[in-house]
Ligand code: SF4
C-alpha cells in the first residue's frame with residue numbers, strides 16, 4: 001500500500017505534530033531525561049496543543065520534525081516515536097499514492113513532490 005523507505009518523509013514535515021503527555025514521558029525515558037527537560041527540549045506549546053513537536057530546517061520540505069534524519073530521510077526515535085506517528089496513516093497514504101503516480105508519469109523514480117494536498 002505504501003513504502004516509507006521510498007518516501008522522503010512527507011508526514012514528518014507536518015506543521016503541527018501533537019504529542020500526548022505519555023508521548024513526552026516515552027521520549028524522556030528514551031533519552032534518560034526528566035519530563036520537564038524533555039518537554040522543554042522536544043516540544044513547544046502552540047495552536048492549542050500543550051505539547052507540539054519542535055521542528056528544524058529541511059532542504060526538501062522547509063521544516064521537519066526535530067527527530068527526522070534529513071540525510072537518511074528517516075525517524076531517529078522509531079522505538080520511542082509519538083502515538084500519532086504510530087497510527088499514521090492508518091490505511092492508504094495519500095501522499096505516497098501521489099508520489100508513485102508522479103514518478104510513473106514523469107518516468108523518474110527519484111522524483112520528490114514537495115507539495116501535496118488531499
Ligand atoms: S508520507 Fe506516507 S509513505 Fe511517506 S513516510 Fe509518511 S506514511 Fe510513509
Ligand code: SF4
Pocket residue numbers: 011012013017065066067068069074075076077078081082085
Ligand atoms: S517522531 Fe519520527 S515518525 Fe514522528 S514525526 Fe518525528 S521523525 Fe517522523
